[in-house]
Amino acid sequence: MRILWLMLAAALTLSAAEPPKSVRLYVLDCGRLAIDDPARLGFKKEQLKTVDLSMGCYLIVHPKGTLFWDTGAVPDTYFKPGVEKPTLTYGTVTKSITSQLAASGYAPKDIKYLAISHYHWDHIGNANLFASSTWLTPKVERDMMLAGKSDSRYPEHFSELKNSKFVITDNRKGEYDVFGDGTVILKSTPGHTEGHQSLFVKLKNTQPVVLSGDIYHYPEEVTTGVVPLIDVNKEQTTRSRRELSAYIKQKKAQLWIQHDLVHFETLKTAPQYYD
Ligand SMILES: [Zn+2]
Numbered sequence: 001m002r003i004l005w006l007m008l009a010a011a012l013t014l015s016a017a018e019p020p021k022s023v024r025l026y027v028l029d030c031g032r033l034a035i036d037d038p039a040r041l042g043f044k045k046e047q048l049k050t051v052d053l054s055m056g057c058y059l060i061v062h063p064k065g066t067l068f069w070d071t072g073a074v075p076d077t078y079f080k081p082g083v084e085k086p087t088l089t090y091g092t093v094t095k096s097i098t099s100q101l102a103a104s105g106y107a108p109k110d111i112k113y114l115a116i117s118h119y120h121w122d123h124i125g126n127a128n129l130f131a132s133s134t135w136l137t138p139k140v141e142r143d144m145m146l147a148g149k150s151d152s153r154y155p156e157h158f159s160e161l162k163n164s165k166f167v168i169t170d171n172r173k174g175e176y177d178v179f180g181d182g183t184v185i186l187k188s189t190p191g192h193t194e195g196h197q198s199l200f201v202k203l204k205n206t207q208p209v210v211l212s213g214d215i216y217h218y219p220e221e222v223t224t225g226v227v228p229l230i231d232v233n234k235e236q237t238t239r240s241r242r243e244l245s246a247y248i249k250q251k252k253a254q255l256w257i258q259h260d261l262v263h264f265e266t267l268k269t270a271p272q273y274y275d
Helices: 002-014 097-103 141-148 159-163 221-224 234-249
Strands: 024-033 051-062 065-069 111-116 134-137 166-168 175-177 184-187 199-200 208-209 254-257
Touching: 024 097, 051 199, 111 234, 134 141, 134 175, 141 159, 184 208, 184 234, 208 234
Parallel strands: 065 111, 111 134, 134 166, 208 254
Antiparallel strands: 024 051, 051 065, 175 184, 184 199, 199 208
16 A cells, blocks of 8 residues: 555656646746847847847746747757757757756646747757647648748758647637637737747736747837848738737737847746746
8 A cells, every 4th residue: 555655656746747726937048049140130230239139938837738839949959968058050058948847847748739939940949849749830830841841940850740739820810829718829920930920928916928939039129110131021020010019008918029138138037937
């Protein structure tokens, strides 16, 4: 009997963290992008407060399950003995996603849903870690990614998603309610890429948050209306920004620009969380 109890206790400690009573938002540090010249993003260096970009990854824990949002540029597999700051072209990372998840009580296999804002390399770096999750994706992004038609570098970093369960998130309504209670909503915000999406998270004790994806990179885009040259449809980006601004106002939310390094460094990171 005693052995049975011990086995049960061991099984319990090995399982994922208990679901919380209200939504939690964990910010994971997925590294930095060193930008030599921000011309592709529509700016000269002297017009920007900070030129380098942060890379945020986010874990949302809902009473009904977990969602991982955006996966950085540098795969966890680049961490090797003696390599403290793995680099991939101009992306550098100091902490793996797996270690930050573990510190928060989770493993990639515990994650119910994966969603990425868009297919660019600095958002899909660790997508393969979540191949056993259900992929919440706009149809156009999935189709392009799996057909090799996205202009993402390193398509091998998301290649395992081809076998993942998936749910299509772009619909006529332009939003997808992940847990069905209005707390976690994927918003269709195309323009940067064909099926770019942003994420709304409603919390109990914190002002609601909209995670930008790459609808903006720098806060200066908000004030000037500058659209990056790399966006596939610049008019559509402007339209999506207008719609998202109205949504943010309606929801009394705050906008977190994921690549805004100055803002990112003010955030508390996992294992701390916002609730
Ligand atoms: Zn990006």
